[in-house]
Amino acid sequence: MAAASIIAASETSYTRHPSPSETTHRVLARAVRDAITQSGLDHRQIDGFGVCSFTLEPDHAIDLAWRMGLKVRWLMQDTNGGASAGNLLQHAVHAIEAGAASAIVLVAGDRMDAAAFEKLVTRYNRATEEHLSPLPLTGPNALFAMLTTRQMEERGLEPADYGRIAVAQRSWAGLNPGAVYRQPLSLEEYFAAPMVADPLRRYDCVPSVTGANAVVVVADDRATGMPRARVLGVTSSFNRDDQGGNGLVTGVAESADAAWQSTGVAPSDIDVLSVYDDYPAMVVAQLNDLGVVHASDTSRFIRERVATRDYALNTSGGQLSAGQAGSAGGMHGLVEVVRQLRREAGDRQAAKARIGAVTGYGMVLYRYGSCGNVTVLEAAA
């Protein structure tokens, strides 16, 4: 029985090159305004607010609530980047179930220009600052390069498998007016692109953009008759292995077990899926973790279901082609699945879109991401 539903999902325009006057605060506010407008609610009916942003400093959630004129009785700030959307949503659903709030807006995003990105990746946490930043690397590319090599060895994959994921997502992006990279990409172009950190080439690495995403969550009984995404479950996992393993199994695995158990949905029931795609290897890891495809069958699944776009995976183009707007990375996939379930996905609308799933993944503490979550949604009207 679902207590809460998402009745609005917004995404600002994403841009690689923000104007000098653009700020994190302004882009977050635009996403919030668009989501509230879309929900049909009055600004004053919003009684809960949650945010994740890497670049709010020195402000916090309460500063944003003030500047946006939101008078709320539930307030939350999340710090978990690519896992923040699932985390915020999990808490928002609980707040609605408990009666602590009835209409919550959640937002994530950043002004992510070159300077902000450099600061983010060199001072991500204390471990990064002390043990990674003194090394000749910038950001997590080298870490995920080694993870990709491990995955190829363990799961019998080859570079073309990853290329097919990037190429397929670019094809989806061609159908999404909001994606920053929409021109078709061939497998030949994927292989001809410059090496970044072997085996990762340019199109394996997510492009940073400035932008924000927001959703409005309400008690399901006040959303009757509205096209909406019912939240069937949100499950999370944090720090499953102390960064001491191989990073190939993520927190999504434990979250998925709990999600299928609690919702009664099976992986084979999923009609539309957004998995967190900072690198194609993480798409593979999470498809396996979710139980959508067995590890030993991954290459065939990529060739027959992903590359052909027969499977509705990362239909926005994902972050790899639509862009990664800082901490909006996790909410981007949620917004896309809500759009699909509400049949608002335009040229990329999946024919069947009743059950949707979204994963969150993030917070590279030292060697790989430490947080994972799974959201299961159902279309309702």
Added chain:
Amino acid sequence: MTLTIFRCGECGRGAFPEPLLCSRCGSDGFVTASVDRGVVEHTTRVVNPHHAVLATLLVAPEVRVVAALRNGAFAPGETVQVTSDPDVDGRVAYVPASSGSEVQEEERT
């Protein structure tokens, strides 16, 4: 200069970077241990900057670190000398050390 890792005083579990509580037994008592070699598990060459080679090293049971490999080719499975001295020359794996630790050096036997 070797690399300092951390070992739980109660159960012996190793860790890097420096932990606050042991993930196995919850103890907050740690001793340090000096490590002077590790086994290369995976490497990558980052084009920018300078075609540097990074590696994942296994330096103790369940303790993996990220290192820069210097002055030579290193194959997975190979044992390399490990240092946390950024200025040391030679064919070594450099692992940046913690800025400060209050943990006492383990007695060497």
